[in-house]
Amino acid sequence: MRFLMKRNYNQDIQLFKYRSTFFWYLALIIGCCLLPLVLDDYITSQLSFICMYSIATVGLMLLTGYTGQISMGHAAFFGIGAYTSAILTSKGVPFLLALPTAGLLAGFIGIFIGLPALRLSGLYLAIATMGFGFIVDEVLVRWESLTNGNMGMMVDPVSIGPLTFETEVQFYYLTLVVLVLTILAAKNILRSPTGRAMIAIRDSEVAAQAMGISMAKYKTMAFAISAFFTGVAGSLYGHKLTFINPESFTILVSIEFLAMIIIGGLGSLHGAVYGAAFIIFLPQLIIMTKDYMPKYLADQTGLESALYGLMIMLFILFEPMGIYGIWRKKKFYFEMFPLYKKDTFKKEKKYFKAERH
Amino acid sequence: MAFFETHNISISFGGLRALERVSFEVNKGEVFSIIGPNGAGKTTIFNCINRYYNLDEGAFIFKDKNIAKVSPHVVADLGISRTFQNIELFKNATVIDNLLLGRHRHRRSNLFMEALFSPSVQRQEIESREKAEEVIDFLDLQAYRDQFVSGLPYGVQKTVELGRALAMEPELLLLDEPSSGMNMEEMEDLSFWITDIKEELGISFLLVEHNMRLVKEISDRVLALNFGVVIAQGTPNEVLGHPEVMKAYLGEEGASTAG
Amino acid sequence: MELFNEIIQTLLSGVSIGCIYGLVALGFVLIFKATEVINFAQGEMMVLGAFIALTLINVFGFSYWAALLLATVGLGIFGLILERLVLRSLIGEPVFAIVMLTIGLGYFVRSSVSMVPTWGTDTYGFTTPFTDKAARYGELVLSWEQLAIIFMTIALILILFAFFRYTRMGVAMRATSQNQLAAVYMGISVNRVFSLTWIISAAVGGFAGVLLSPITFVHMNMGFIGLKAFPAAVLGGFSSIPGAIVGGLIIGVTESLAGVYLPIGWKDVAAWIILIGVLIIRPQGLFGIQEKKKV
Structure with a gap:
């Protein structure tokens, strides 16, 4: 526990509360930049996936973790981003233009998905967005003149002016830069009126309206922002894989995004990144532990998704605040040592309360 | 033209008349209280002003503008803010x-x-x-x-x-049972604050309140409501001593012994 | 005449698949009404039911009817275990957490099924008393497999109806779904009601799985068909049992008409397009009642 003497309001709106926090984050970014020097290509490529998924989960976190609107159709925005960017770059549009366009188109469609959200809540919104996901997936399959249907399409590698991003390391740096920009933008939005309005909608719609917050405007905006980031992530994803087909954007991907933000920790941007990292490395973890398993179990192909399902269940039952929650508890334990009490965090189990009863 | 005017508003829920042609005016810089037994329709008036419910008929005139049909958030944008009976704060924020x-x-x-x-x-x-x-x-x-x-x-x-x-920084502040659940000391603070805000900032208050002492202490004018109908309106002393109001609170017999 | 036959056959297959949707939707609705929990793993109940029946018939030589009964009972027990082990602690938690929990459960059950010896990831089938039989009326040929689904669904609904109408426990369950607190004060054990709800709903899921088996065959992914039951339940208002069945029939019939008369691709999304259309016009579904929070 630290106390800070503030002398002016500028200090109150700083991104980093303490000077030391700033240096830790700086160290983290430098560390991320140095990682490819010591890691092999395969792990570096996994890191790129973590960055890309993190961009998408930051988007979903803004919508679900901060605005309280569940979406089970985010794979659709991911797919729209990937296809937009792939099609544009194949027509000769430079990547630097295609990337934001992919995000903007996804965001634009997000507005239309946000419209039903004005009247739906909870379960109904979950099912409606799921339906949207199915419909977009089917459109990607059937609009063959544009997407080449189930055959899939090749995606050009990325180049910005004279710079090319063809090796794993180069692409990793690209995704890292986009991720850092995404987090900065998200953080800025969250400490501005729009971000606070989103949190207000999550906690009490009635009170939010009584404060002059327009549901129509901010709910659709939350959907649009969220879809924008997910679309950007999709664009990068397509260029990373260099081949996309509708199979990559099914409901299972939407569920994966949701699993990431839950396991990472709802309601925190840290959680979005932790969750993405955890899910990407889960298969690796399983491979590492396979030697210690009975042979029959280790040979099963279903093992990974069984553990994946189990993991989601265990987190929701025992650690609803996710990895970020665990991290905060540990940190608090050391800060308060030896005065730490377990009950400090007891309330948090009910953090996101049901809106109906 | 009054600062805030409620004009013959009526609303019913599934055949039950909750408000029946209720009219009153709030002047600039005054504390106007609404009293009445449980279920009289007091909070319903607030919920109608905030556009949480749609009026069946009638109008709210705020600064010469009819706000009975605007979107809910516009009411706040125009300068009417409110508190809630059961507290509607943003709980997971500081x-x-x-x-x-x-x-x-x-x-x-x-x-x-x-x-x-x-x-x-x-x-x-x-x-x-x-x-x-x-x-x-x-x-x-x-x-x-x-x-x-x-x-x-x-x-x-x-x-x-x-x-x-x-x-x-509203111009009209709606307080829904601000003193409920407060202890003596907090209640005295509240009474002081309301008077202070009114005098220093010129904000008008529309109050729903059960505590008659507080109502008497801070209100400029009072309106009594029973079963959605206005039964009395005037200065605090006039309304609190009104036989109809006593009857509404205490029943027929209680009113006769008290009077 | 040919057109007429074609339409009748399309409708029949639509109604029979609609019955399956309706039964799965019924599972959602029962649980939702009682506990406000949505079970995304309802489709996996079908998978389990189908695999149990498959094993009983093909490995142990049981008759179809015995297998149907045992699979239904077995799933009921599974539902009880689930409720005790996992779901009871989540009552009152947000929709979101429960949705994800049951999705996790679905993953777990589905992949566990693939790990059971002799089950695995292959597609299987078993013979039923209706296999390859058809009722003929002149030109019109109606498959018994589809008719059987319809008749058995009707039978199940009648049993459930009688249960909710005439038994003490059924009335207790209806009371609990309307007002939990009042039910507690009347001496109803709400925990027992919750357990029973899960038992019934899992059993209905297993029953539907066995009924569906002759049509889609038995496979670890046959539970995905359960996703289509969501539009059915939403159309029905998510809290009305007849609504769930009607919703299921609407989705089933539309889908099979779209499959025959619309270009390829429409069949798979027809249910979702109807769903989104209905939600835009009536956010509470066709039979639902809109509730407003009290402030």
């Missing part, structure tokens, strides 16, 4: 964030500027914080400034809600 949310109607920034946290957004944030700190000082909330609302005692939450409404 006290200061709740107050800053009260500043929402004064924002000038757009999404793009906010994503960059441009200097103009920074200036606006600082300005909001100055106002919020003023409210914190006024309501003695310093100790709770950075705490999450969900863990605060009930009386403090009520105060935070009042603070949030004040941070909006």
Whole structure:
């Protein structure tokens, strides 16, 4: 526990509360930049996936973790981003233009998905967005003149002016830069009126309206922002894989995004990144532990998704605040040592309360 | 033309008349209280003003503009803020964030500027914080400034809600049973604050309140409601001593022995 | 005449698949009404039911009827275990957490099924008393497999109806779904009601799985068909049992008409397009009642 003497309001709106926090984050970014020097290509490529998924989960976190609107159709925005960017770059549009366009188109469609959200809540919104996901997936399959249907399409590698991003390391740096920009933008939005309005909608719609917050405007905006980031992530994803087909954007991907933000920790941007990292490395973890398993179990192909399902269940039952929650508890334990009490965090189990009863 | 005028409003829920042609006026800078037994329709009036319910007929005139058909958030934008009977705070946000949310109607920034946290957004944030700190000082909330609302005692939450409404810098403030759940000391503070806000900032109050002592102490005028119908209107003493009002609260027999 | 036959056959297959949707939707609705929990793993109940029946018939030589009964009972027991082990602690938690929990459960059950010896990831089938039989009326040929689904669904609904109408426990369950607190004060054990709800709903899921088996065959992914029951339940208002069945029939019939008369691709999304259309016009579904929070 630290106390800070503030002398002016500028200090109150700083991104980093303490000077030391700033240096830790700086160290983290430098560390991320140095990682490819010591890691092999395969792990570096996994890191790129973590960055890309993190961009998408930051988007979903803004919508679900901060605005309280569940979406089970985010794979659709991911797919729209990937296809937009792939099609544009194949027509000769430079990547630097295609990337934001992919995000903007996804965001634009997000507005239309946000419209039903004005009247739906909870379960109904979950099912409606799921339906949207199915419909977009089917459109990607059937609009063959544009997407080449189930055959899939090749995606050009990325180049910005004279710079090319063809090796794993180069692409990793690209995704890292986009991720850092995404987090900065998200953080800025969250400490501005729009971000606070989103949190207000999550906690009490009635009170939010009584404060002059327009549901129509901010709910659709939350959907649009969220879809924008997910679309950007999709664009990068397509260029990373260099081949996309509708199979990559099914409901299972939407569920994966949701699993990431839950396991990472709802309601925190840290959680979005932790969750993405955890899910990407889960298969690796399983491979590492396979030697210690009975042979029959280790040979099963279903093992990974069984553990994946189990993991989601265990987190929701025992650690609803996710990895970020665990991290905060540990940190608090050391800060308060030896005065730490377990009950400090007891309330948090009910953090996101049901809106109906 | 009065500052805020309620004109013959009626609403019913599934055949049950909740409000029947209710009319009253609130003048600028006055405290106007609505009293009545449970289920008389007091909170319903607030919910209608806030556009949470649609009126069947009638109108609300605020500063010469009919607000009975606007979107809910526009009511707040025009300068009417409110508190709730059962506290509707943003529970997973800190006290200061709740107050800053009260500043929402004064924002000038757009999404793009906010994503960059441009200097103009920074200036606006600082300005909001100055106002919020003023409210914190006024309501003695310093100790709770950075705490999450969900863990605060009930009386403090009520105060935070009042603070949030004040941070909006409204012209008309609707308070729904502000004293319920408060102890003696908190209630005295509340009475002092309301009078102080009225006199210093010229804000008008529309109050729903059960505590008759508080009503008598702070109200300029009082309206009594029973089963959705106005039964008396006038100065606090007139209304509280009105036989119909006594009957509504105490029943036929009680009124005759009391009178 | 040919057109007429074609339409009748299309409708029949639509109604029979609609019955399956309706039964799965019924599972959602029962649980939702009682506990406000949505079970995304309802489709996996079908998978389990189908695999149990498959094993009983093909490995142990049981008759179809015995297998149907045992699979239904077995799933009921599974539902009880689930409720005790996992779901009871989540009552009152947000929709979101429960949705994800049951999705996790679905993953777990589905992949566990693939790990059971002799089950695995292959597609299987078993013979039923209706296999390859058809009722003929002149030109019109109606498959018994589809008719059987319809008749058995009707039978199940009648049994459930009688249960909710005439038994003490059924009335207790209806009371609990309307007002839990009042039910507690009347001496109803709400925990027992919750357990029973899960038992019934899992059993209905297993029953539907066995009925569906002759049509889609038995496979670890046959539970995905359960996703289509969501539009059915939403159309029905998510809290009305007849609504769930009607919703299922609407979705089933539309889908099979779209499959025959619309270009390829429409069949798979027809249910979702109807769903989104209905939600835009009536956010509470066709039979639902809109509730407003009290402030």
